Each structure stands twice: as C-alpha cells, then as structure tokens.
Amino acid sequence: xxxxxxxxxxxxxxxxxxxxxxxxxxxxxxxxxxxxxxxxxxxxxxxxxxxxxxxxxxxxxxxxxxxxxxxxxxxxxxxxxxxxxxxxxxxxxxxxxxxxxxxxxxxxxxxxxxxxxxxxxxxxxxxxxxxxxxxxxxxxxxxxxxxxxxxxxxxxxxxxxxxxxxxxxxxxxxxxxxxxxxxxxxxxxxxxxxxxxxxxxxxxxxxxxxxxxxxxxxxxxxxxxxxxxxxxxxxxxxxxxxxxxxxxxxxxxxxxxxxxxxxxxxxxxxxxxxxxxxxxxxxxxxxxxxxxxxxxxxxxxxxxxxxxxxxxxxxxxxxxxxxxxxxxxxxxxxxxxxxxxxxxxxxxxxxxxxxxxxxxxxxxxxxxxxxxxxxxxxxxxxxxxxxxxxxxxxxxxxxxxxxxxxxxxxxxxxxxxxxxxxxxxxxxxxxxxxxxxxxxxxxxxxxxxxxxxxxxxxxxxxxxxxxxxxxxxxxxxxxxxxxxxxxxxxxxxxxxxxxxxxxxxxxxxxxxxxxxxxxxxxxxxxxxxxxxxxxxxxxxxxxxxxxxxxxxxxxxxxxxxxxxxxxxxxxxxxxxxxxxxxxxxxxxxxxxxxxxxxxxxxxx
Amino acid sequence: xxxxxxxxxxxxxxxxxxxxxxxxxxxxxxxxxxxxxxxxxxxxxxxxxxxxxxxxxxxxxxxxxxxxxxxxxxxxxxxxxxxxxxxxxxxxxxxxxxxxxxxxxxxxxxxxxxxxxxxxxxxxxxxxxxxxxxxxxxxxxxxxxxxxxxxxxxxxxxxxxxxxxxxxxxxxxxxxxxxxxxxxxxxxxxxxxxxxxxxxxxxxxxxxxxxxxxxxxxxxxxxxxxxxxxxxxxxxxxxxxxxxxxxxxxxxxxxxxxxxxxxxxxxxxxxxxxxxxxxxxxxxxxxxxxxxxxxxxxxxxxxxxxxxxxxxxx
Numbered sequence: 001x002x003x004x005x006x007x008x009x010x011x012x013x014x015x016x017x018x019x020x021x022x023x024x025x026x027x028x029x030x031x032x033x034x035x036x037x038x039x040x041x042x043x044x045x046x047x048x049x050x051x052x053x054x055x056x057x058x059x060x061x062x063x064x065x066x067x068x069x070x071x072x073x074x075x076x077x078x079x080x081x082x083x084x085x086x087x088x089x090x091x092x093x094x095x096x097x098x099x100x101x102x103x104x105x106x107x108x109x110x111x112x113x114x115x116x117x118x119x120x121x122x123x124x125x126x127x128x129x130x131x132x133x134x135x136x137x138x139x140x141x142x143x144x145x146x147x148x149x150x151x152x153x154x155x156x157x158x159x160x161x162x163x164x165x166x167x168x169x170x171x172x173x174x175x176x177x178x179x180x181x182x183x184x185x186x187x188x189x190x191x192x193x194x195x196x197x198x199x200x201x202x203x204x205x206x207x208x209x210x211x212x213x214x215x216x217x218x219x220x221x222x223x224x225x226x227x228x229x230x231x232x233x234x235x236x237x238x239x240x241x242x243x244x245x246x247x248x249x250x251x252x253x254x255x256x257x258x259x260x261x262x263x264x265x266x267x268x269x270x271x272x273x274x275x276x277x278x279x280x281x282x283x284x285x286x287x288x289x290x291x292x293x294x295x296x297x298x299x300x301x302x303x304x305x306x307x308x309x310x311x312x313x314x315x316x317x318x319x320x321x322x323x324x325x326x327x328x329x330x331x332x333x334x335x336x337x338x339x340x341x342x343x344x345x346x347x348x349x350x351x352x353x354x355x356x357x358x359x360x361x362x363x364x365x366x367x368x369x370x371x372x373x374x375x376x377x378x379x380x381x382x383x384x385x386x387x388x389x390x391x392x393x394x395x396x397x398x399x400x401x402x403x404x405x406x407x408x409x410x411x412x413x414x415x416x417x418x419x420x421x422x423x424x425x426x427x428x429x430x431x432x433x434x435x436x437x438x439x440x441x442x443x444x445x446x447x448x449x450x451x452x453x454x455x456x457x458x459x460x461x462x463x464x465x466x467x468x469x470x471x472x473x474x475x476x477x478x479x480x481x482x483x484x485x486x487x488x489x490x491x492x493x494x495x496x497x498x499x500x501x502x503x504x505x506x507x508x509x510x511x512x513x514x515x516x517x518x519x520x521x522x523x524x525x526x527x528x529x530x531x532x533x534x535x536x537x538x539x540x541x542x543x544x545x546x547x548x549x550x551x552x553x554x555x556x557x558x559x560x561x562x563x564x565x566x567x568x569x570x571x572x573x574x575x576x577x578x579x580x581x582x583x584x585x586x587x588x589x590x591x592x593x594x595x596x597x598x599x600x601x602x603x604x
Numbered sequence: 605x606x607x608x609x610x611x612x613x614x615x616x617x618x619x620x621x622x623x624x625x626x627x628x629x630x631x632x633x634x635x636x637x638x639x640x641x642x643x644x645x646x647x648x649x650x651x652x653x654x655x656x657x658x659x660x661x662x663x664x665x666x667x668x669x670x671x672x673x674x675x676x677x678x679x680x681x682x683x684x685x686x687x688x689x690x691x692x693x694x695x696x697x698x699x700x701x702x703x704x705x706x707x708x709x710x711x712x713x714x715x716x717x718x719x720x721x722x723x724x725x726x727x728x729x730x731x732x733x734x735x736x737x738x739x740x741x742x743x744x745x746x747x748x749x750x751x752x753x754x755x756x757x758x759x760x761x762x763x764x765x766x767x768x769x770x771x772x773x774x775x776x777x778x779x780x781x782x783x784x785x786x787x788x789x790x791x792x793x794x795x796x797x798x799x800x801x802x803x804x805x806x807x808x809x810x811x812x813x814x815x816x817x818x819x820x821x822x823x824x825x826x827x828x829x830x831x832x833x834x835x836x837x838x839x840x841x842x843x844x845x846x847x848x849x850x851x852x853x854x855x856x857x858x859x860x861x862x863x864x865x866x867x868x869x870x871x872x873x874x875x876x877x878x879x880x881x882x883x884x885x886x887x888x889x890x891x892x893x894x895x896x897x898x899x900x901x902x903x904x905x906x907x908x909x910x911x912x913x914x915x916x917x918x
Binding site for chain 1: 663730731732733734735736737738740741744748749751752755756759760763764767800801803804807808810811812814815818819822846847849850853854856857858859860861862864865867868869870872873876877880
C-alpha cells in the first residue's frame with residue numbers, strides 16, 4: 001500500500017474527485033435551503049368541499065375576520081390558502097367551514113415558504129417532529145384478548161355441536177383458566193373421532209392429551225401471531241380513515257411494537273376532538289332474534305334492561321360497514337343509514353330474505369377498562385326491528401337516541417368498526433408556543449456551539465484551522481441536506497441536540513489528522529510528506545473511534561420512539577457526514593492548497 | 605531539530621516514571637469514586653421520570669404572582685394525592701406532576717382538567733404541554749431501555765474484541781463502565797429526573813467514552829508493534845502523552861458545544877446536556893486512568909500483537 005502511494009503523485013486527487021465533492025455539496029445545499037425558509041400554515045380546500053367563493057372573495061372574507069393571508073393558490077381541483085400567522089389556522093378553518101358544503105373537504109396543511117424556483121427542483125424542507133411543531137400524539141393499545149376469545153367461543157360451539165350430532169356421550173367442553181380449551185370425554189374411545197374432527201375443521205388448532213382421559217386444545221402460536229397482525233393491521237386502517245375525517249394532511253398513523261398504534265397530529269391543539277374520534281370504540285353487530293329460552297341463544301339487554309334472546313353468532317359484524325350517516329327519517333326520528341360492502345350486503349340480503357317478518361336485533365358494544373385495567377365490554381341492544389323486506393346493501397336503523405347521538409354513532413361507524421377494542425395508553429400535547437420555543441432554543445444552541453468551535457479551531461490550528469472549519473460548515477450543510485432528502489427523517493429537539501454534539505465531535509476527525517501531521521513534521525518530514533503520512537495513519541483510528549458511536553446510534557434508533565429516534569438519526573448521520581467531510585473534503589482542500597509544499601519548518 | 609528530539613527523549617525518560625505514577629494514582633482515584641458511585645446508586649436509587657413510571661406531567665404558564673403553594677393546594681384537593689409543583693425556569697411557569705389514579709378507560713380520562721382546577725386562581729392558565737403516560741408503557745420503556753443498554757454494550761464488546769486484543773479491550777470496556785456508573789451516580793445523588801432523554805445521553809456516552817479509549821489503545825498497539833522492547837508501563841504512558849493534545853482538543857470542543865446546549869437549550873435539554881457534560885469529562889479522565897492501567901495489569905505486551913498486519917500502522 002505504501003509503495004502504491006509512493007509511485008503515484010503525492011497529494012494528488014483526480015479531477016473527478018473534486019467534481020464529486022462539488023456536485024455533492026451543491027445538491028445538498030439545494031436540498032438544505034428550503035428548511036431555511038420554513039413552512040407556513042395553510043388550509044387546503046378540496047374539490048369535494050364545493051367552495052363557491054372566488055379567491056378574491058375568499059381573501060376579503062378572511063380579512064374581515066382579521067386573518068392575514070399570504071397567498072391563495074387556486075386551481076381546478078383544490079384551493080390552497082397560505083396564512084401569514086400560523087396560530088390562525090384553526091380559526092380560519094372554522095370560519096371557512098361555513099362557506100363550503102362538505103366540511104371533510106377542508107384540511108389543515110403546511111406550505112413550504114421557499115421561493116418557487118427552489119421548490120420546482122423538487123426539494124422539500126426538513127420535516128419537524130411534534131416537539132418542535134406542536135401537536136398531539138397518542139399511543140393506542142390494541143387489546144387482543146377479546147379477539148382470541150371470539151375464536152375460542154366459535155371453537156367450543158363447534159365441538160359441542162359435533163358431539164351432539166355424532167351422539168358422543170358425556171362430552172363437556174369448556175375453557176380453562178389459562179385459556180386453552182378442555183374437552184372431557186366420558187368414553188375415551190371417542191378421542192380419535194374428536195381429534196379427527198378438529199384436524200379437519202380447525203387445522204390452526206393443536207390438540208394434545210390432557211392428564212385426565214380428555215383432550216386439550218389451543219390455537220397454535222403462529223396462528224395467534226397471525227391473528228394479532230391482522231387485527232392490528234385492520235385497526236391501523238380503521239384509524240387512518242378515522243383520522244382522515246379530522247382533516248390533517250400530515251397526520252401520522254403507524255404501528256409501534258407488537259400491538260400498539262402511534263398517532264401524531266401536528267398542529268392540533270385540542271386533544272379532546274381527536275380523542276372523540278380515536279378513543280371511542282364502538283361496534284355494531286346484527287343478530288337474529290331467537291325464541292326465549294332457546295339453547296343456542298345468548299342474552300343481551302336493552303337499555304331498559306329487557307332481555308333479548310339472540311343467536312350466539314352475529315349475522316353480520318361492523319367490519320362490513322362502508323358508510324353510515326345520520327339523518328332524519330320519515331317520522332322525524334333520527335336514524336342511521338348504513339351502507340354495507342358487497343359481501344356484507346350479500347349476507348344481509350340472504351339472511352333477510354329467509355327471515356322476512358321476523359325480528360332482527362342491532363347491538364351496540366362499547367369497550368372500556370375496569371379498575372384492574374382489564375378491558376370490559378358492554379353490549380347493549382339498541383334496536384329490535386322487524387325485517388319488513390329483503391334488505392340490501394343499504395338500510396337504516398333507528399333507536400340510537402337523539403340526533404346528536406345518531407350523528408356520533410354514524411361518525412364512528414363510517415370509519416368502519418372495531419374488531420378489537422383500542423385504548424389510549426399515552427397522550428402528549430405540545431403547545432405551538434412551546435414548539436417554537438424549542439426550535440429557537442435548539443438552533444441558538446447550535447449556533448453558539450458552532451461559533452465557539454469555529455473560533456477555537458481557527459485559533460488553535462492556525463495554518464490548517466480554516467480547513468477544519470470549511471469541513472465543519474460543509475458537514476452541517478450536507479447533514480441538513482440529507483435530513484431533508486431521506487424519506488421519513490424527522491427533526492426533533494433531541495435531534496437538534498444530536499446536531500450540536502456532531503459539531504463538537506466532527507472536528508475530532510480533523511484533530512486526529514492534524515495531530516498526526518504535527519507528529520510527522522516533528523519527525524523531520526516535509527509538509528507535503530507529513531500530510532500524506534498523517535492522513536494515512538489517522539484513517540484507521542478515525543474509523544475505529546466512530547464505529548462504536550455508530551453502534552449506539554443504531555441501537556438507539558431501533559428501540560427508541562419519536563424524539564429519541566431523531567437523536568439517533570442526527571447522531572448516526574452526523575458520524576457519516578463528518579467522516580466524509582473530515583477525511584475526503586479536507587484532504588481535497590489540503591491537497592489543493594498545501595499538496596506541493598515540501599518546506600520543513602512548517603508549524604501547524 | 606535533532607538535538608531537540610534527543611533532548612526530548614532523555615527528558616522523556618526521567619519524566620516517564622513520574623507520569624506513570626500519575627496514571628496509577630488517577631486509576632486509584634477512579635476506583636475509589638466508582639465504589640462510592642455504586643454505593644450511592646444502590647442507596648438512593650433514581651428519580652425515574654414520567655417516561656418510565658407513567659403518570660401525568662403538565663407544564664403551565666400563569667400569572668407571576670401565583671405561588672407554587674397555591675397551585676399545589678388546588679391540585680391536591682382535586683386529585684386526592686400528592687402533586688409536585690416545580691418551577692420551570694421563568695417566573696409564572698410551572699411543571700405539575702402527579703401519578704395516575706387507576707380508574708377505568710383511557711389514560712386521558714384520569715387526567716385533571718388543569719384549566720378548570722386552577723380556575724379559582726383567577727389567572728389566565730396556559731397549558732404549554734402535557735404528557736399522560738399509562739403505567740404499562742412506562743414499564744415497557746424501562747425494560748426496553750435496559751435492553752438497549754445491554755445490546756449496545758454487547759455489540760461494542762464484540763467489536764472491541766474483534767478489533768483489539770482482549771487485554772486492551774478490557775481497559776476500554778472498564779473505562780466505559782466507569783463513565784456510565786459516574787453519570788448514573790450523579791443523577792442518583794442529585795435526584796434529578798432520569799427520563800428517556802437522559803437514557804439517550806447515557807447511550808451516546810457509551811459511544812463517546814470509547815472514542816478516547818480506542819484512540820489511546822490504537823497508539824498502544826502501534827507502539828507495541830514498533831518498539832517491542834519498550835517496557836509496557838512506558839508504552840502506555842507515551843501513548844497517553846502522544847494523544848494527549850488530541851484528547852484535550854476534542855473533549856474541549858465537545859464540552860464547548862455541550863455547554864452551549866446547556867446554556868441555550870432550555871429546560872427540555874438541560875438534563876441531557878448535564879449528562880453529556882459529565883459523561884465527556886469522565887470519558888476523557890477514564891481513558892487516561894483506568895483505561896490504560898487495566899491492560900497493563902493483565903500484562904499486555906508486544907507478543908500479543910506480533911501477528912497483527914502492519915497495514916494500518918505506518
């Protein structure tokens with residue numbers, strides 16, 4: 001390796017390396033620039049909202065209410081109103097909602113404030129985390145026990161029915177405390193028959209012999225995981241569509257861990273409204289009403305306490321509901337008109353055809369936690385209606401209470417129905433003023449740290465200090481550029497702390513190199529040779545020293561939540577960029593300026 | 605130049621033993637302080653933050669005249685439990701913290717409506733931020749945090765033993781323990797809140813602490829291969845000496861930026877900056893003291909580095 005460097009021209013970088021360097025820098029600079037301009041709060045009015053005002057009228061409407069407008073972009077499918085004051089976003093939205101037909105067409109948005117020529121390059125500002133922007137964050141827990149319970153219930157019913165049909169004597173099936181199913185047989189000879197039935201009909205269950213002449217059955221572990229994943233995914237979807245109703249373009253709904261859902265609502269200041277949509281978990285189910293005292297029936301109660309005997313399995317669950325709206329029916333009674341999906345409609349159609357003239361019950365379930373933190377389900381029959389005709393994809397139910405309650409129910413149903421109860425386990429609200437304060441604090445710390453470091457390096461390594469300083473500035477530009485470019489990268493307050501740390505540590509690369517160069521100069525080499533050897537001997541050390549910090553950054557990123565991930569991100573990226581600028585860029589600078597300086601009495 | 609070097613060398617030699625003695629002395633101090641730190645942690649424990657315990661924290665701004673006592677009385681009355689009211693830097697700004705009553709429903713259902721509770725104060729109450737964390741989340745985060753610490757340590761251990769011989773690695777690793785225990789002991793002693801950001805700082809310290817140790821270990825390795833005859837104590841001492849100015853400059857710039865964060869960063873980053881500050885200080889200290897003495901104790905010598913390819917040393 002030494003031979004190779006000797007045979008080449010000393011301290012020479014090929015022209016293409018300089019090109020790479022300059023191009024990288026320019027691209028990153030362009031990518032970092034929009035962040036400097038920031039973003040303005042805006043309101044987007046979609047075509048769905050059917051706005052009947054011209055942009056000029058809009059402007060005067062807003063102005064008459066003391067809302068300053070920066071600009072209004074209007075085209076055929078949407079109108080974007082960019083506000084001058086970020087704090088007026090909610091006020092403006094409330095005002096505008098009275099001028100449009102459908103409030104769901106109105107969304108809170110952010111518009112980059114950078115000039116058009118910059119934005120036309122496709123660059124975007126860095127996304128800010130909730131702690132910098134302000135907003136509300138929820139962590140939801142998806143309760144899986146009730147979902148598993150549904151499977152257990154169905155299994156138990158099915159085995160019981162099989163035993164009855166086959167005339168197997170003395171079979172009892174029940175659920176154990178540790179939630180597997182025990183099947184006890186009076187005559188062990190029938191064991192094989194039961195096993196066969198389970199193997200054929202429930203391949204996802206595993207059966208084993210229990211201590212006492214019976215069988216033990218449970219859902220297979222991998223099947224449980226599958227059920228869990230499906231449930232969480234379904235809930236994610238439901239949450240997304242619910243959040244959509246809140247009209248926040250940059251809302252984030254994502255899975256966290258095994259059974260949690262994280263929801264971030266930037267710009268929202270009042271968690272209560274969001275909570276009403278997210279937190280309430282209600283579901284509808286339609287049941288066939290059975291005769292009183294019927295064997296296969298369960299008892300549900302009406303609000304008044306009247307028992308209603310319904311089939312154990314609902315005809316249809318809420319997950320088939322596509323749309324639900326509150327309206328006033330013919331008699332002026334509030335009702336909820338429900339639209340079903342195709343398969344739901346078919347089931348309902350088949351069922352109602354065979355049951356015309358018979359009653360059908362609609363149940364409303366609510367999930368809440370009791371003192372021990374266990375989820376409790378309360379189910380109430382909200383209506384028992386006689387099926388008048390064959391129902392199709394669209395029908396209405398009445399009896400959900402007054403119009404406001406019907407509306408609330410419809411809102412929940414519209415977004416679909418919950419198959420697993422969801423509870424809020426964490427809620428954080430960051431006021432907009434605090435967010436702005438955090439940005440200011442963070443960046444003034446960054447500026448101060450940067451200024452001190454630049455000054456110190458300039459004074460300490462007089463001759464080479466400027467190289468380190470240029471490298472440090474380039475490092476920051478590239479780091480900001482990368483943060484803006486990487487999809488999903490979010491800048492948080494701890495993230496800014498990571499940037500500040502990077503400033504302090506980034507010079508280490510240069511310090512290590514410069515100290516080596518000093519050593520080589522002391523050994524009596526010329527400057528150019530000292531540079532060559534200094535770089536060569538420092539690189540391995542630099543790599544070693546940065547690698548361990550990289551390990552902690554990766555670990556932090558993989559376990560952390562929002563803000564901490566932001567820290568890990570800037571820490572890790574900072575290491576990479578500081579190695580790039582510290583080794584590559586500063587070598588390029590030094591080669592260009594001092595590469596041919598063979599004088600021996602140089603001091604650095 | 606040459607005379608200088610000769611001079612330096614002879615001066616070096618008489619000085620070397622003195623410096624080595626200093627190194628031993630600092631190690632002794634480190635060990636004593638470490639035992640003290642462990643004692644402090646085991647006796648006082650930590651003031652775990654909301655992230656790990658669950659509960660409710662609200663930051664509010666009210667009129668300047670209102671005292672902590674007034675807020676406390678009102679809150680205690682409505683929440684039926686002890687509420688801590690801590691000043692948040694500027695007058696009229698308070699951080700309220702209380703644990704949750706385990707009732708049914710969502711976590712937010714148990715939180716007090718602060719604006720309503722404080723309405724008798726007849727002041728404008730501005731809620732700056734609020735966090736409500738369920739107890740099970742705190743428990744999980746604590747476990748996750750511990751796991752992260754463990755995984756990071758194991759990964760680092762793996763890397764070190766792959767890259768360095770175990771005797772040298774042991775020094776760096778011991779220095780690492782030393783630094784982490786120090787920072788933890790500080791938080792235990794002052795009972796400052798130990799939250800998720802502090803944990804992130806501790807993890808970052810894991811990385812940075814090693815930085816100095818590794819650079820010295822690199823030098824030791826280099827010297828061992830270059831001058832196999834040199835006594836090991838002298839090797840360590842001259843490695844520390846050779847890297848000393850770099851150690852000072854880097855620690856200095858990092859401490860400077862961390863102080864900037866401390867001064868300007870506001871309350872949210874205060875404990876993070878303090879943790880980093882202490883971590884960097886002890887990181888530098890430990891890399892010089894215990895970091896080099898342990899390999900010496902284990903008897904690292906040039907024999908252990910005979911097979912190492914010379915490619916990364918000049």
